Amino acid sequence: MLKKKLLMTAVLSGALTLSSFGPFNVLAHDELGDVNVDKGDRAEYNDLAAEVLRGSKNLKYWHEVAAPEPNVVRADGKQNSFADVYAHKGFAYLGTHTKNGANGGVRVYDLKDPANPKEVAVFANNDIPGTWQEKVIVKSINTPDFKGDLAVVSVQQTNRANPDSKGGFLLYDVTDPYNPKKLGFSEVTKKTRGTHELYLTTQGNRAIVLTANPYADYYSHGEEKDFQIVDVSNPTQPKKLWEFDPRMLPEVADDFDGYFWKSPDGKTRPVFNHSTRVDGDYAYISMWDLGTIIFDISNPENPTYLGRTDFASHQQGSAHSSAVAKGGNILIETREVYQPLKPGYEKAFGYTRIFDIKDKKNPKLLSEFKTDLTTDIPDDATSSYSTFSRTVHDPKVHGNTLYLSHYAGGVIAVDITNPANPTEIGRYTPEKSDVWGVFVDRNYVLASDIGSGLKVLQKNNSGGNGNTGLQR
Numbered sequence: 001m002l003k004k005k006l007l008m009t010a011v012l013s014g015a016l017t018l019s020s021f022g023p024f025n026v027l028a029h030d031e032l033g034d035v036n037v038d039k040g041d042r043a044e045y046n047d048l049a050a051e052v053l054r055g056s057k058n059l060k061y062w063h064e065v066a067a068p069e070p071n072v073v074r075a076d077g078k079q080n081s082f083a084d085v086y087a088h089k090g091f092a093y094l095g096t097h098t099k100n101g102a103n104g105g106v107r108v109y110d111l112k113d114p115a116n117p118k119e120v121a122v123f124a125n126n127d128i129p130g131t132w133q134e135k136v137i138v139k140s141i142n143t144p145d146f147k148g149d150l151a152v153v154s155v156q157q158t159n160r161a162n163p164d165s166k167g168g169f170l171l172y173d174v175t176d177p178y179n180p181k182k183l184g185f186s187e188v189t190k191k192t193r194g195t196h197e198l199y200l201t202t203q204g205n206r207a208i209v210l211t212a213n214p215y216a217d218y219y220s221h222g223e224e225k226d227f228q229i230v231d232v233s234n235p236t237q238p239k240k241l242w243e244f245d246p247r248m249l250p251e252v253a254d255d256f257d258g259y260f261w262k263s264p265d266g267k268t269r270p271v272f273n274h275s276t277r278v279d280g281d282y283a284y285i286s287m288w289d290l291g292t293i294i295f296d297i298s299n300p301e302n303p304t305y306l307g308r309t310d311f312a313s314h315q316q317g318s319a320h321s322s323a324v325a326k327g328g329n330i331l332i333e334t335r336e337v338y339q340p341l342k343p344g345y346e347k348a349f350g351y352t353r354i355f356d357i358k359d360k361k362n363p364k365l366l367s368e369f370k371t372d373l374t375t376d377i378p379d380d381a382t383s384s385y386s387t388f389s390r391t392v393h394d395p396k397v398h399g400n401t402l403y404l405s406h407y408a409g410g411v412i413a414v415d416i417t418n419p420a421n422p423t424e425i426g427r428y429t430p431e432k433s434d435v436w437g438v439f440v441d442r443n444y445v446l447a448s449d450i451g452s453g454l455k456v457l458q459k460n461n462s463g464g465n466g467n468t469g470l471q472r
Contacts, residue, residue, distance in 0.1 A: 032218070032259055058399075059425055066454075074104070080097065081097040085447070089149065090110070092454060095448075096134065105124045106124050108121040108122065123151075128185075135153070137151070138151045149173070151171070151173075152209050173235070185238075196275075199278050199283075200232070210227070211228045212286070213273065215258070229297065265313040271288055271289055273287055277324070284324065291333075292331065307359075320392075322395065331363060332416075334393065336392065351392055353368050354422060371406070390408065393435075402422065411445065433449065434449050435449050
C-alpha cells in the first residue's frame with residue numbers, strides 16, 4: 001500500500017549545502033556517484049572500434065548507406081558532439097552534446113533519399129547560453145491551441161553557476177522542418193542541470209510531456225521532483241500537472257534525501273530519474289536503482305502507481321531507459337553500468353533485462369541479454385575503473401526485433417520473438433564507434449555517433465545488396 005503522503009514542498013531537515021554537490025563540470029550520468037567521466041571521452045574506445053557489420057534473419061542485407069558530415073553551426077567554427085536521434089515523417093532529428101561548449105542545438109535531416117541525407121535546419125542552439133540539447137521527441141498533435149508537428153527538446157546547463165543559463169525543455173513548431181519556430185519553454189529548478197530525457201505523448205486533444213530531471217529532488221531539497229508531468233497542449237504556455245515523490249512508496253523512507261536510498265537489501269543505492277517513456281495509458285520511469293516504475297497516467301493530474309522492477313542484491317541497478325514490445329506486455333530495461341568493479345556487486349558492465357508485464361503490478365523477469373562486451377573487463381582495471389564503451393545504452397523495438405545502442409559496440413540487433421530467449425541477429429559497428437542512440441523508421445535504421453553524427457542503414461530485406469562490409 002502506498003504511503004498517504006502529500007508532495008513535499010518544504011526544505012528537508014538536515015539538507016546539504018550546495019558546496020557538497022561536487023564539481024559543476026561532471027558529465028557522468030550519475031554525477032553524484034564516485035566516478036567522474038565524460039561519456040564522450042574516447043580514450044578507452046580504441047581497442048573496441050574495429051568496423052563490424054553482420055546480420056541474419058530480417059537483417060541479412062542491412063548495410064550503411066550514409067554517414068553525412070554534420071554542419072558546423074557555432075560562430076567560433078568549432079564542431080559539437082552529438083547525442084540522441086529521432087525520426088518523424090521522413091526527417092531525422094539529431095541532438096547534440098557538450099563538446100566545445102555545447103549549444104549545438106538539434107540538427108534536422110531530410111531523408112527523402114536515405115542514401116543522401118540533407119541537413120536542412122538547426123534549432124534550439126541559440127536560445128539559452130551554456131546549455132546542450134541532447135534529446136528531442138517529435139509528434140503530430142491536435143489541440144485547441146496547436147495543430148501540427150511539435151518538437152520537445154531537453155535543455156541542460158553545462159555550469160549551474162552561470163547566471164545566464166537555465167534548464168528544462170524547449171518547444172518548437174516543426175510542421176515545416178525546414179523552418180522550425182520556437183513556441184515556448186518549460187523551466188525546472190536551476191539547482192539541477194535541467195531536463196535530461198523526456199517523452200511527448202497525446203491524450204485525445206491534449207498533449208503532455210513527461211520529464212526526467214535528475215537530482216531535482218536532491219538539489220532542491222524536495223521543492224521539486226525528478227519526474228514531472230507537464231501539459232503542453234498550448235505549447236506557448238506549458239503547465240506542470242504533477243510530480244512523483246518516491247517517498248510515497250513503502251520501501252522508501254520519509255527521510256529519503258532525494259538520492260541516497262537505504263534499500264531493503266541493506267545497501268545504500270543511488271536513486272534519480274534518468275528517462276521516461278509512454279505506451280498508451282502507461283508510463284515507464286527509469287529511476288536508476290529504484291528500477292523501472294510503472295504508472296497509469298490516464299489521468300495525468302493524478303497518476304496511479306502500479307509496480308516496478310527490482311534487482312538482485314549483487315546487481316547494480318542503473319535502470320537507464322526502457323522500451324515496450326508485444327502489445328505492451330513486454331518491458332525492455334537497459335542498465336547503464338559503466339563502473340564494472342563496484343565493491344559488493346557482480347563484475348559486469350550494463351546489460352539488458354526483459355520482463356513480462358501483462359500484470360503491471362508485478363513485473364516478472366523473463367531473461368537477461370548480455371553481449372561479449374558485458375564481462376570484457378581489462379586485466380588492469382581497478383575498483384575506480386569506468387568507461388561507457390562496453391555498457392548497453394538505449395533500446396528501441398520494431399516488431400520482434402530489439403535494437404540496442406551500445407557505444408563502442410555500435411548497434412546490436414536482438415530477436416525477441418521469444419522474450420525468454422533473446423538472440424543476437426545483427427551488429428553494426430562503425431569506425432571509431434561511439435553510438436549513443438538508435439531509431440527505426442520505415443525501411444531504415446538510424447544511429448547517432450557521439451563523435452561523427454548521423455549514420456543511416458537500410459534493411460533491404462528483399463536482398464540483392466550482399467552483406468560483405470560497410471558501404472557508403
